[in-house]
Amino acid sequence: MRLGAVWRQVRLALCGLQFRTTVLLSGVVLSACSLTGALYLRISSRLSLAETKARAHDVAIGVATAAADAVERGQQAELLRIVDELAGTADFAYVFFTDAKGEMLAGHQRGTGNVTRLLLDDPRLFSVQPINQPQVIKTESGTLCLDVVYPVFARPTNPAITHAGTVGYVRLGLDLSGSEARLAEVVRNTIGLTVGITLLMVPLGYEVVRRLIGPVREIAHAAARFSRGDLGVRVDADRSDELGDLARSFNAMADELARSHKHLITLNAELEERVRQRTTALQEANERLREMAVRDSLTGLYNRRHFAELIDRLDAEAARYGTDFTCMMLDLDNFKQINDTLGHQIGDHLLQLTARVIRDSIREADIAIRFGGDEFAVLLPRTTPAEARASAERIRSNFRQAVIREMPLARNASLSIGMASRDEDRPLEANDLVKLADEALYLAKARGKDRVTFVGSSPLESP
Numbered sequence: 001m002r003l004g005a006v007w008r009q010v011r012l013a014l015c016g017l018q019f020r021t022t023v024l025l026s027g028v029v030l031s032a033c034s035l036t037g038a039l040y041l042r043i044s045s046r047l048s049l050a051e052t053k054a055r056a057h058d059v060a061i062g063v064a065t066a067a068a069d070a071v072e073r074g075q076q077a078e079l080l081r082i083v084d085e086l087a088g089t090a091d092f093a094y095v096f097f098t099d100a101k102g103e104m105l106a107g108h109q110r111g112t113g114n115v116t117r118l119l120l121d122d123p124r125l126f127s128v129q130p131i132n133q134p135q136v137i138k139t140e141s142g143t144l145c146l147d148v149v150y151p152v153f154a155r156p157t158n159p160a161i162t163h164a165g166t167v168g169y170v171r172l173g174l175d176l177s178g179s180e181a182r183l184a185e186v187v188r189n190t191i192g193l194t195v196g197i198t199l200l201m202v203p204l205g206y207e208v209v210r211r212l213i214g215p216v217r218e219i220a221h222a223a224a225r226f227s228r229g230d231l232g233v234r235v236d237a238d239r240s241d242e243l244g245d246l247a248r249s250f251n252a253m254a255d256e257l258a259r260s261h262k263h264l265i266t267l268n269a270e271l272e273e274r275v276r277q278r279t280t281a282l283q284e285a286n287e288r289l290r291e292m293a294v295r296d297s298l299t300g301l302y303n304r305r306h307f308a309e310l311i312d313r314l315d316a317e318a319a320r321y322g323t324d325f326t327c328m329m330l331d332l333d334n335f336k337q338i339n340d341t342l343g344h345q346i347g348d349h350l351l352q353l354t355a356r357v358i359r360d361s362i363r364e365a366d367i368a369i370r371f372g373g374d375e376f377a378v379l380l381p382r383t384t385p386a387e388a389r390a391s392a393e394r395i396r397s398n399f400r401q402a403v404i405r406e407m408p409l410a411r412n413a414s415l416s417i418g419m420a421s422r423d424e425d426r427p428l429e430a431n432d433l434v435k436l437a438d439e440a441l442y443l444a445k446a447r448g449k450d451r452v453t454f455v456g457s458s459p460l461e462s463p
Helices: 002-015 017-066 068-073 076-087 177-227 242-294 304-321 335-342 344-361 385-406 430-446
Strands: 092-099 104-109 135-138 144-153 166-175 325-333 367-372 375-381 414-421 452-454
Touching: 017 068, 017 076, 017 144, 017 166, 017 177, 068 076, 068 092, 068 144, 068 166, 076 092, 076 104, 092 144, 177 242, 242 304, 304 325, 304 367, 304 375, 304 430, 325 344, 325 385, 325 430, 335 344, 344 367, 344 375, 344 385, 375 385, 385 414, 385 452, 414 430, 430 452
Parallel strands: 414 452
Antiparallel strands: 092 104, 092 166, 135 144, 144 166, 325 375, 325 414, 367 375
């Protein structure tokens, strides 16, 4: 794991802007030094060659002038003396004199083979071309020489005449080994200087680039932290150059983004609150709609459609937990007569009174339903027949009192109640329990109304 982290750091360093900029700067310096050195060497080489040619030309003129009489008279001893003097000079590779036809009068060469290529068919005849045009030649020994041919003029008897005519030629070669050595030294010094400058530029360039890249790296790190959520990060902008402008621009951007983020959070919170309120309102509206769908609009009790769902659920719970379950069916006695004689408004009021009495007379666990018209039902979970009868009698008694107290004109209204018990009557299904309770209600009606009746084997019945 540590090796992987080290490798990642090395890769980042090698691919980083600082390393690449340093390499680029070093390459630029090396290229500039190399080009400058090459240009310097080229100019030095040409200047050195031009200087050597000028010197060779001057030497040739001087030798030709000094040997003019000896060449004209064919004084070989004098020419040999002059040759010996010149041979003692270190940079002379060869020197010889010829007559006007090119036949050698006297000469000397350092080493062998230096002048072989200058000979014509006759071993004593030398080529005297080109005249007064110094040129670099390579001898058979491999050394470079600056070869120059200069005519030897006869001394004029008339001082007004520069020369009387060509009486011979002097051909000499200057050894360029010394010049090459000096030029090689210059090359070595130039290369050394170039390498030294380049090596010096590596740490200097690295430091310069580090100072330039440092603020950029700081801005990059700040941007990375900002992108990870650190909206309070800022960079030092105390500079007057372009990097300072960049830092100030980053800080301004960060401030604007932070403000936008804060505003966005505020808007998001407001939106969430609105969504929460709308969701709550929607849930409440759905709950109201659900209640409206399962409740009777006149009495507020559960309606018959919801009755089927409730009785199936309560019957299943009684079967699972082994408890009793009673269904109570209630009907208003003489409701049609009251409704026809006193009016529908009184009839509706009587239905609302009946629903209120039923709701106030049962337990919280019991469920009251308007079954339809003037018929009601009550589901009593975990209730024995005796407890159910007591609840039914309480409803009947409270209803009678409420009618006398609140609706004396409908004092002939009463309640007939029929009940069936799950344990007592053993119905096969929940709907069978409803049918049994409805049969008990029919019996209560048939036996004179205003009474509580159990169907089946129960001997209890109200008078």
